[in-house]
Amino acid sequence: MKSIAILQFPGTNCDLDTKYAFEKLGCKTQIVWHKETTLPKDIDLVVIAGGFSYGDYLRAGAIAKFSPIMRAVIEYADRGGKVLGICNGFQILTEVGLLEGALKRNVNLHFISKFQTLKVINNNNDFLKKCQKDEILNIPIAHADGNYYINDSGYKKLEENGQILLQYSNRRGEREIVNGSVNSIAGICNKNRNVFGLMPHPERAIESILGSSDGVKMLEGLIA
């Protein structure tokens, strides 16, 4: 049975959804408070769940990056451990430097909360290996600061290394401008392909009765 650590900061609000999702997929989960200095032993994945850590004060994720647990997460990732950051988790991972780029205020300044179709750009990684390349997934988004920015040279590197994983698109797979992200990027990974970040919420798309179960194959890839 796979064991998942789910981080909880003051203001995290997707920790229990994430716990529910991974337990439904047959995993053991542990919620880890941000003041902890070490991660639980023998875990297979760390998830930084969504929400508003420290009320998004200063910048989304800016204060959370100095929480004691983040030092342990950086060491874990440096040793090759798998880390997934969802929404606020993605923002924290860019602030802490485990992922390139930054997330800015949405271009229309709105908090956007809706189901959104995404295109799989690269499935040659643990996160999306159960998805097909160019597959269209229907996953909820809910964010005010999801406007992914990276400069031109950084973007080229992402592209060359196959780090661009997901793109906002319509149902036909054509790129769609949702929040102003560079080339409509919705999710990326690091060069070593063990740290993953995305704004959409796969943990909210695991039961078709609630609109979509496309999140299952995303999360399953990480525990397969």
Add this chain to the structure above:
Amino acid sequence: MRAIVNIFLKEGVLDPQGKAIHHALDAMNFEGVEDVRMGKQIVLKLSTTSKEKALEEVEKMAQEILANTVIEDYTIEIVE
């Protein structure tokens, strides 16, 4: 001694809040506004009396937490 840190999005990084303010000013018929950039100001009250030491410390703070240098530039002003 106080340090005033001004933080703005880098030139070339689209500033959606500045744009919205610009639109509002246009709608209110204020003329001659060519561009609007919105930033934030952080004012620190410091115990040190050395200007150099203050600048050095605040520079570190700006680099490490106050600004995200991927998208933001900052200026530091030390006032007695």
